[in-house]
Amino acid sequence: MNVLLIAAISVDGRIAKVSDQLADWTSKEDKRFFVSKTKESGVLIMGRKTYDTIGRPLPNRLNIVMTRDFDASKNIEGLLEYTQKSPCELIADLQSRGYESVVIGGGASIYSTFLREGLVTDLYLTVESLLFGSGVSIVDDIDKIQLDLQSVEKIGEQSVLLHYKIL
Numbered sequence: 001m002n003v004l005l006i007a008a009i010s011v012d013g014r015i016a017k018v019s020d021q022l023a024d025w026t027s028k029e030d031k032r033f034f035v036s037k038t039k040e041s042g043v044l045i046m047g048r049k050t051y052d053t054i055g056r057p058l059p060n061r062l063n064i065v066m067t068r069d070f071d072a073s074k075n076i077e078g079l080l081e082y083t084q085k086s087p088c089e090l091i092a093d094l095q096s097r098g099y100e101s102v103v104i105g106g107g108a109s110i111y112s113t114f115l116r117e118g119l120v121t122d123l124y125l126t127v128e129s130l131l132f133g134s135g136v137s138i139v140d141d142i143d144k145i146q147l148d149l150q151s152v153e154k155i156g157e158q159s160v161l162l163h164y165k166i167l
């Protein structure tokens with residue numbers, strides 16, 4: 001199973017200025033990349049806070065929202081699933097349903113959990129040309145993880161896409 005962590009970051013490694021902010025500061029090239037990868041994979045896993053900033057399921061892919069306050073009545077068949085499964089159980093479940101790739105779409109707590117559990121195979125980071133100075137770091141409270149740089153691509157005037165594999 002390919003487990004792709006996808007994030008847009010500032011040059012100082014932040015994914016948001018504040019935690020209830022929609023990621024609307026990213027470039028159109030990053031948005032295009034995110035849409036294409038999540039549709040190709042078919043599944044987007046995110047934390048409840050990130051989902052709340054978007055406010056609706058993204059079409060044409062399965063949106064999985066991790067929460068500890070589970071309410072199955074909010075689920076929409078084939079489009080939106082709330083879950084309180086652990087990351088390992090969730091990946092195993094998706095694998096058994098035939099998915100070969102999933103996107104971990106944030107936020108920081110979800111990125112950190114999947115990294116801590118050793119489930120992430122690839123990181124795709126779009127570095128946007130700005131400094132937040134403070135805000136939500138891409139990860140917190142994880143041990144050092146060695147990454148293997150696969151590619152560096154300038155995808156827009158002010159945006160660089162980095163692809164890493166986890167060794």
Ligand SMILES: NC(=O)c1ccc[n+]([C@@H]2O[C@H](COP(=O)([O-])OP(=O)(O)OC[C@H]3O[C@@H](n4cnc5c(N)ncnc54)[C@H](OP(=O)(O)O)[C@@H]3O)[C@@H](O)[C@H]2O)c1
Nearest residue numbers: 007008016019021047048049050066067068106107108109
């Ligand atoms: N720049 C980017 O690429 C990007 C991408 C995504 C998000 N973001 C930003 O990141 C910010 C949100 O990040 P965040 O870290 O504060 O929140 P988050 O990771 O989006 O969501 C946290 C919530 O997820 C649920 N959760 C976390 N770990 C869980 C687990 N192990 N099992 C079950 N549920 C779990 C809990 O929901 P409950 O409270 O419901 O239990 C928790 O409150 C937003 O500002 C968003 O815009 C940026």
